[in-house]
Amino acid sequence: MKLIDLDVIVTAPPPPAWGGRYWILTKLTTDNGITGWGECYASSVGPKAMTAVIRDVFERYFVDENPENLERLFRRTYSSGFTQRPDLTVMGAFSGLEIACWDILGKHRDRPVWALLGGMFNERVRVYSYLYPLAHHDPEAFWHSPEMSAESALALVNQGYTAIKFDPAGPYTMRGGHMPALADISRSVEFCRVLRETVGDRADLLFGTHGQFTTAGAIRLGQELEPYRPLWFEEPIPPDNLLEFAAVAKSIRIPVATGERLCTKAEFATLLRSGGASILQPALGRVGGIWEAKKIAAIAEVFNTQLAPHLYAGPIEWAANLQLGVSIPNLLIAETIETSFHQQLIRNSIQVEGGFVQAPQVPGLGIDVDEELARAHPYEGENLHLQMQDNPYDYVSSVGA
Secondary structure (H helix, E strand, O other): OOEEEEEEEEEOOOOOOOOOOOEEEEEEEEOOOOEEEEEEOOOOOOHHHHHHHHHHHHHHHHOOOOOOOHHHHHHHHHOOOOOOOOOHHHHHHHHHHHHHHHHHHHHHHOOEHHHHOOOOOOOEEEEEEEOOOOOOOOOOOHHHOHHHHHHHHHHHHHHOOOEEEEOOOOOOEOOOOEOOOHHHHHHHHHHHHHHHHHHOOOOEEEEEOOOOEOHHHHHHHHHHHHHHOOOEEEOOOOOOOOOHHHHHHHHOOOOEEEOOOOOHHHHHHHHHHHOOOOEEOOOHHHHOOHHHHHHHHHHHHHOOOEEOOOOOOOHHHHHHHHHHHHHOOOEOOEEEOOOHHHHHHOOOOOOOEOOEEEOOOOOEOOOOOOHHHHHOOEOOOOOOOOOOEOOOOOOOHHHHO
């Protein structure tokens, strides 16, 4: 069995586009007619340039190769251009191709991917959701309203969710970490207070940030949130100085979680050795794919550290996260995004029931991709999947935010 063909589809989810402006989907085909689907969560360059990178990696290393040879494919790509170090863009391309290879292998053996990863450890995967506006909410006002967020939280908890994520701590800029304003701290505390009062002990609070603070600023904010017992403080500082995470972790009584912007086990190993995080959040469409994430999970076991696979992408990366989650003993939880378009794109082949997803039983990734729908929503914009604010943080306007 050999890989012979690649197709890349860049799909734009309809507004409000939860999961990003576009999803980069990969479709591989073998010489015996098996197709596999993957997804790249890499956004340092635009989708046209990223498509070219994916094609280059495929033609250089994957074409005519057996999809079973994932270690060889990884080492070739990881070493590309005399590098042998984490490269987010190239690893993003590799991740989408690697996930598609697992889909092929599962279909070829008529088994779910988790069965090829050591078998079933978890019969179901606990999932969480961000707090998104409900139909009657003002979508602009929602992000600054603890009361609206509480309504959204209660709706999710009543569906069976046992964890909810929110990020009220202010903007993130390309200028690096900043010190939070007192208004940011007060607003964050108020969100935590209202949400805790609303859901009680029925759900964990997952406090999200996006690396927007300095080390001292993250500690200052984190200590104020402690009375509300969040399950985690996510990505409190930028990911470019991994050793600084340990300073945050040692100074607050909230577990630090991070990992969505890291790639390969090399970067996660630094976090683990230094005690920088007790919850790891690899994005499988970026980190190096399913097998690399499985290795990260194994290393993390030694450090009593759990995994919470990240998702701000489409449903194919979601499916990969779930396959990994079924197979590892140190799974904490997995992120999910329940939009109608996410479901339509995989023909409702994954369902959240009472805050959990049952281990898929269908061969491969366990999804049925609607290729026609994916092609019917092409991305035609120029923006990246996510973009940071260019202007400096505004301490004056933050007071009224």
